[in-house]
Amino acid sequence: MLLKVIQLHKNEKELIRRAIKQDREAQHVLFELHSPKMLSVCRYYIKDIHQAEEAMLNGFFKVFKYLEKFKAQGSFEGWIRRIMVRESISLLRGKKRIEFPSEDISIHEKGSAYSNTELEVEDIQRLIDNLPEGYRMVFVMYAIEGYKHSEIAELLKISESTSKSQLFKARKVLQQKVNHLNKTGDGTN
Amino acid sequence: MAPIKFEEDIRERLEKRELQPSADVWQKLSNRLDAEPKRKRNISYWRLGIAASFAGLIMVSSILFLKSSDTNINTPALVEEETVKTVEETELINTVTEEESIQKSQIVLEELEKEGKNQKKEFTPVNVVVVETKNDQLLVMEENATEDTTTKVLAFKETAIASTVDSIQTIEQKMVDEVVAEIQKLQEEKSTVTDAEIDALLHQAQKELTSKHLYDASTKIVDAELLLLQVETDLDQSFRDRVFEVLNSGYKKVRTAVAERNN
Numbered sequence: 244m245l246l247k248v249i250q251l252h253k254n255e256k257e258l259i260r261r262a263i264k265q266d267r268e269a270q271h272v273l274f275e276l277h278s279p280k281m282l283s284v285c286r287y288y289i290k291d292i293h294q295a296e297e298a299m300l301n302g303f304f305k306v307f308k309y310l311e312k313f314k315a316q317g318s319f320e321g322w323i324r325r326i327m328v329r330e331s332i333s334l335l336r337g338k339k340r341i342e343f344p345s346e347d348i349s350i351h352e353k354g355s356a357y358s359n360t361e362l363e364v365e366d367i368q369r370l371i372d373n374l375p376e377g378y379r380m381v382f383v384m385y386a387i388e389g390y391k392h393s394e395i396a397e398l399l400k401i402s403e404s405t406s407k408s409q410l411f412k413a414r415k416v417l418q419q420k421v422n423h424l425n426k427t428g429d430g431t432n
Numbered sequence: 433m434a435p436i437k438f439e440e441d442i443r444e445r446l447e448k449r450e451l452q453p454s455a456d457v458w459q460k461l462s463n464r465l466d467a468e469p470k471r472k473r474n475i476s477y478w479r480l481g482i483a484a485s486f487a488g489l490i491m492v493s494s495i496l497f498l499k500s501s502d503t504n505i506n507t508p509a510l511v512e513e514e515t516v517k518t519v520e521e522t523e524l525i526n527t528v529t530e531e532e533s534i535q536k537s538q539i540v541l542e543e544l545e546k547e548g549k550n551q552k553k554e555f556t557p558v559n560v561v562v563v564e565t566k567n568d569q570l571l572v573m574e575e576n577a578t579e580d581t582t583t584k585v586l587a588f589k590e591t592a593i594a595s596t597v598d599s600i601q602t603i604e605q606k607m608v609d610e611v612v613a614e615i616q617k618l619q620e621e622k623s624t625v626t627d628a629e630i631d632a633l634l635h636q637a638q639k640e641l642t643s644k645h646l647y648d649a650s651t652k653i654v655d656a657e658l659l660l661l662q663v664e665t666d667l668d669q670s671f672r673d674r675v676f677e678v679l680n681s682g683y684k685k686v687r688t689a690v691a692e693r694n695n
Contacts, residue, residue: 364448
């Protein structure tokens with residue numbers, strides 16, 4: 244199966260062409276190839292893994308539904324990824340109103356810079372998960388996905404200034420938390 | 433710079449992460465995709481229906497349009513009226529010239545009588561045929577019964593009365609004249625002219641006529657439409673009809689003229 248997947252991966256265009264014609268096998272291969280990465284992307288935004296999976300499923304459904312609209316100008320993964328981000332935002336919006344806190348979250352500890360501590364992926368995810376939803380979304384979109392503030396503003400239906408301020412605040416909170424982690428880590432060691 | 437370094441670091445780590453979805457996720461997705469095409473197919477049938485109805489509408493409208501345009505084209509009824517008019521005109525001209533032709537035929541007969549007297553031969557005209565063409569060329573054919581099969585033909589060329597016939601018609605007319613002359617020549621030579629001979633003459637004339645129409649020597653252009661028409665027998669038929677018509681009408685006129693004169 245793995246060999247088959249690797250062989251087919253070499254011919255992604257052919258797979259896409261077949262998937263457009265609703266070839267279920269080709270769709271399955273594409274799903275197998277991209278779903279682990281895409282679930283991880285959805286997980287950036289959504290704390291609950293089952294909800295993240297739901298967002299991913301919705302995303303893949305749209306991928307195969309509108310696959311013929313995919314113009315092979317960019318990478319296929321990039322195209323799917325943008326769909327996943329939208330679906331994650333959509334799912335969060337559907338659940339509840341996303342809040343973008345205007346007030347600073349109280350900073351108890353001072354810290355001018357991030358320490359160079361080697362954080363595990365789970366720790367990073369936990370740090371992101373603990374951010375207020377608005378902060379988290381703007382931070383992930385800007386720092387991880389590489390969206391511009393104008394794009395974030397459009398997708399989240401907020402102003403660019405709000406996007407910028409949300410990023411600033413998210414960074415601030417993350418800094419505090421990393422510093423806190425380092426301190427507690429030092430303490431344990 | 434520090435936040436950027438931190439962000440780069442966490443991006444790298446997060447990008448390496450992969451989360452394996454539950455085993456049933458693909459099945460769920462597959463079921464959803466299976467359900468989707470049915471709806472799509474329904475939509476496509478619906479669209480197909482609309483497209484078909486549009487196509488039908490276009491066909492019906494085009495048929496109606498063509499019919500209406502046909503009625504417009506069928507105004508050749510007017511053209512036919514015009515041709516009838518021209519026929520009437522020619523008939524009028526014929527009636528005008530009829531008197532002249534009667535006079536002419538009288539003169540002809542008088543002359544023939546004179547000739548007959550000079551030759552001291554009995555001259556009793558039995559049958560005189562005047563062939564009248566549109567150029568008002570009169571071909572008078574006379575059969576002298578007493579002198580067996582000898583036939584004297586006198587042709588009169590009248591100055592053209594203002595005629596509306598075009599050059600093609602005049603060419604045709606010339607052909608008619610030529611054919612009639614040929615028949616008369618044959619009559620001179622033989623006692624009887626068979627239908628086959630007349631047919632052959634008509635066929636030859638027909639050929640010449642179509643070739644003249646086909647190729648214009650002055651412009652060196654071959655008429656493609658006429659080339660196609662050559663295949664059709666309609667023209668052949670009309671030309672033949674015209675020859676017989678002219679022969680017949682001319683015969684009747686002269687017969688009545690002679691009858692009146694005798695009276």
